[in-house]
Amino acid sequence: MRALAIEQLDVDLGGRPVLRGVRLHLDAGELVGLLGPNGAGKTTLLRAILALIRPRGGRVLVEGRPSRPGRSAIGYVPQRHEFTWDFPISVEQVVLSGRTGRVGLLRRPGVADWRAVGEALDRVQLAALRRRPVGELSGGQRQRVLVARALALAPRILLLDEPFTGLDMPTQELLGDLFASLAAEGRAVLMTTHDLVAAMESCTRLVLLNRTVVADGRPEELQDVEVWMRTFGVSETSPLLKLVRAV
Amino acid sequence: MSITDFFTDLLNPDLAFLPKALAMAVMSSVVCGVVGCYVVLRGMAFIGDAVAHAVFPGIAVAFVFQGSLVLGGAVAGVATALLIAIFSQNRRVKEDSLIGVFLVAAFALGIVIISQAPGYAGSLQQFLFGAITGIPDRDLYLVGGTGLVILGLVLALHKEFVAVCLDREMSRSMGLPVFWLDIVLYVLVTLAVVISLQTIGNILVLALLITPAAAARLLTDRLGVMMLLAPAIGGGSALIGLYLSWSYDLPVGGTIVLVATAVFLASWLWAPRHGLFTKRWRAVRADERSEGAVPKREVAVGGGAQ
Numbered sequence A: 001m002r003a004l005a006i007e008q009l010d011v012d013l014g015g016r017p018v019l020r021g022v023r024l025h026l027d028a029g030e031l032v033g034l035l036g037p038n039g040a041g042k043t044t045l046l047r048a049i050l051a052l053i054r055p056r057g058g059r060v061l062v063e064g065r066p067s068r069p070g071r072s073a074i075g076y077v078p079q080r081h082e083f084t085w086d087f088p089i090s091v092e093q094v095v096l097s098g099r100t101g102r103v104g105l106l107r108r109p110g111v112a113d114w115r116a117v118g119e120a121l122d123r124v125q126l127a128a129l130r131r132r133p134v135g136e137l138s139g140g141q142r143q144r145v146l147v148a149r150a151l152a153l154a155p156r157i158l159l160l161d162e163p164f165t166g167l168d169m170p171t172q173e174l175l176g177d178l179f180a181s182l183a184a185e186g187r188a189v190l191m192t193t194h195d196l197v198a199a200m201e202s203c204t205r206l207v208l209l210n211r212t213v214v215a216d217g218r219p220e221e222l223q224d225v226e227v228w229m230r231t232f233g234v235s236e237t238s239p240l241l242k243l244v245r246a247v
Numbered sequence B: 001m002s003i004t005d006f007f008t009d010l011l012n013p014d015l016a017f018l019p020k021a022l023a024m025a026v027m028s029s030v031v032c033g034v035v036g037c038y039v040v041l042r043g044m045a046f047i048g049d050a051v052a053h054a055v056f057p058g059i060a061v062a063f064v065f066q067g068s069l070v071l072g073g074a075v076a077g078v079a080t081a082l083l084i085a086i087f088s089q090n091r092r093v094k095e096d097s098l099i100g101v102f103l104v105a106a107f108a109l110g111i112v113i114i115s116q117a118p119g120y121a122g123s124l125q126q127f128l129f130g131a132i133t134g135i136p137d138r139d140l141y142l143v144g145g146t147g148l149v150i151l152g153l154v155l156a157l158h159k160e161f162v163a164v165c166l167d168r169e170m171s172r173s174m175g176l177p178v179f180w181l182d183i184v185l186y187v188l189v190t191l192a193v194v195i196s197l198q199t200i201g202n203i204l205v206l207a208l209l210i211t212p213a214a215a216a217r218l219l220t221d222r223l224g225v226m227m228l229l230a231p232a233i234g235g236g237s238a239l240i241g242l243y244l245s246w247s248y249d250l251p252v253g254g255t256i257v258l259v260a261t262a263v264f265l266a267s268w269l270w271a272p273r274h275g276l277f278t279k280r281w282r283a284v285r286a287d288e289r290s291e292g293a294v295p296k297r298e299v300a301v302g303g304g305a306q
């Protein structure tokens, strides 16, 4: 059974078509990079997978069943600016907040919850900073906090929205390695990014999206510059294509 | 007047309204301090302001028909909070101008209604600026009971409120009922405002909600500590404010708010980590240390710690 199966997905936002006929499959162990220009619908696709927006047509199956908030085994790592970083709260409390839905109304987090928090923090190597207020972290550390928060639910599918944006190269590499090993442990990982080099480097598969899936294949299979031109709407002389040919 | 005289007066049966006023002021400040933490952290001070305006017609109607002011205010306030919650779900609508229009209108309506009651001038002043006399026992119990319910709900839903504050989208994806949590929070803010109206008054109640929580935020980076400090600051300000008001014959609401503001200013200047003078002082210390044989790199670290 597929970890994630998206069939003929159509999504409208504000009365305008945003996604049309999107078809995408993910298996456990894959790290898939979702590439596309600004406004291509990458974030919208992630939100549709999480069932935060109701699609106009088509369906999203998570491990064979329709996606449902709080029920499906999906971990979500939104863009860093979605989070209120000036909140007076420690790293471990933020990671614990990822389990709020699981703990349930009128209940307090128990031993199992704290154990999951500890494991998630170890996984992203933030255990040493667990009591630090989140406002006092660097961009790379913040990104790892958000990943740990998603991991606290022990998800089998991980969705990451632009995890590399605004980070320097060493930090990107560190995170890229982390995502690769999270996938290698048997999770299905889907991440949007604008970082072509990092995506080519660490992803097992790339999906080019612009309103619909333009191309889908292993990095070495996407040497045809025509699909890149179509996805990003650039001309043959674009530096983007030089980059594609180089890697 | 000395503190001992104040306590003697508190126990004086002829001044029975004084302990009642103290109980009201302290209870409402404590509740406002706790709820205010969410208000400050979510940056939703405008809701407090909106509600404070909107309860006025409710209170005016209650006054004209001689009903419970707390109840009248609560009904009008909760209705407003629900409307705001519903409107603010649609993030494309700019709610602040909407609130500006409707709530000043509500306030105006309140003034018109209350002007129909004989001898309204005195009562109007009481609503606007608060008073310590004329609190019926019934309201004392109502405020106490409501306060307990508010604190109970905060305790029960704290982790959900925090999750929504941190990240709405993530909370939705976890299956939390974000819309209903917003409604409950708005209603809690409204009730906190309503129970504080009697002593503090309509105009100043926003300060009771914001100032202690903002001061507490300056003093700590831990939410749990903040939510204990804010009610402590609020309750303490109420006690000291009432004492000063009684001793020097000052308006009670204004005095309480000024005491809380003094605490806020003191926190702003001397808070352990984020205070203005504290940072200066640390910088001076770092400079002094760096004058010795400290390697350059450590100086940089000392400077960076500001």
Ligand SMILES: Nc1ncnc2c1ncn2[C@@H]1O[C@H](COP(=O)(O)OP(=O)(O)OP(=O)(O)O)[C@@H](O)[C@H]1O
Residues within 6 Å of the ligand: A013, A014, A018, A036, A037, A038, A039, A040, A041, A042, A043, A044, A045
């Ligand atoms: N709430 C909304 N209402 C209406 N249209 C929206 C809404 N959110 C996004 N859109 C539109 O949907 C399209 C896709 O947006 P989306 O955020 O998914 O793009 P993206 O690929 O994530 O872009 P970026 O790289 O800039 O993050 C855009 O054209 C955007 O204008």
Ligand SMILES: [Mg+2]
Residues within 6 Å of the ligand: A042, A043, A044, A161
């Ligand atoms: Mg996006």
